[in-house]
Amino acid sequence: MNLIVKICGLSTPETLDVALACGADMVGFVYFDKSPRHVGLERAAALAARVEKRARKVLLTVDADDVSLAAAIAAFDPQALQLHGHESPERIASIRARFGLPVIKAIAIAGRADAEHALLFEAADYLLFDAKPAPGASRPGGNGSAFDWSVLSEIETRKPWLLAGGLDAQNVADAIVRTCAPGVDVSSGVESAPGVKDPARIAAFIAAVRRVGEGGTGSAPGPERRAWSLSRLL
Numbered sequence: 001m002n003l004i005v006k007i008c009g010l011s012t013p014e015t016l017d018v019a020l021a022c023g024a025d026m027v028g029f030v031y032f033d034k035s036p037r038h039v040g041l042e043r044a045a046a047l048a049a050r051v052e053k054r055a056r057k058v059l060l061t062v063d064a065d066d067v068s069l070a071a072a073i074a075a076f077d078p079q080a081l082q083l084h085g086h087e088s089p090e091r092i093a094s095i096r097a098r099f100g101l102p103v104i105k106a107i108a109i110a111g112r113a114d115a116e117h118a119l120l121f122e123a124a125d126y127l128l129f130d131a132k133p134a135p136g137a138s139r140p141g142g143n144g145s146a147f148d149w150s151v152l153s154e155i156e157t158r159k160p161w162l163l164a165g166g167l168d169a170q171n172v173a174d175a176i177v178r179t180c181a182p183g184v185d186v187s188s189g190v191e192s193a194p195g196v197k198d199p200a201r202i203a204a205f206i207a208a209v210r211r212v213g214e215g216g217t218g219s220a221p222g223p224e225r226r227a228w229s230l231s232r233l234l
């Protein structure tokens, strides 16, 4: 099974190279100045150019306006946008139409009530289920918090999706087996401190996902949620 791995919040050439060398399918750049992983426009192009065609580049923004999005897209040249704020379905449709890029919409999950929320986002190309941040948190994601994965069984979306939130090399196999996630996304769990990516943890995370994909850890993800696969995302 070809499980998709996204390593997000890469901000140095060295750690980006490690993620690429280890076979990340997608690499994420955060353009949100309240994040310790924020990459400013002055460094964006050089960093993004290192990716070449080795992985898909994803640009993560939070409630960015069109001017800011246009500048960031010009600098990062991404293949997809990850919208991690309070973007409405209408705003997502507008961004897709204006910039012509697929949109991954982050859905904050705390409990079963949030499962239905996902159904509103037909305008997005892909969904990303992440833990809802604690009240007063300084950012809407990248907090290293997991949510109750069993909530996902309530979600009847036909959209391709990724699982995020508090994943690391130790729990990712269990997460995939329990949720049948076709892809996973990680930031904090491959860091030694907020914003400081750790090469060994990146390598261990990707290796752990690949072992599940090869059937080496527990049961492989079931067919239902994987029917459409994430090949559309690659």
Ligand SMILES: O=C(O)c1ccccc1N[C@@H]1O[C@H](COP(=O)(O)O)[C@@H](O)[C@H]1O
Residues within 6 Å of the ligand: 008, 009, 028, 030, 032, 035, 036, 037, 060, 062, 084, 128, 130, 139, 140, 141, 142, 143, 144, 145, 164, 165, 166, 167, 185, 186, 187, 188, 189
């Ligand atoms: O990484 C950030 O700083 C960030 C800032 C604002 C919104 C989202 C952010 N990160 C994304 O959050 C999820 C979960 O991250 P973690 O593994 O729990 O740290 C992931 O999609 C990151 O890309």
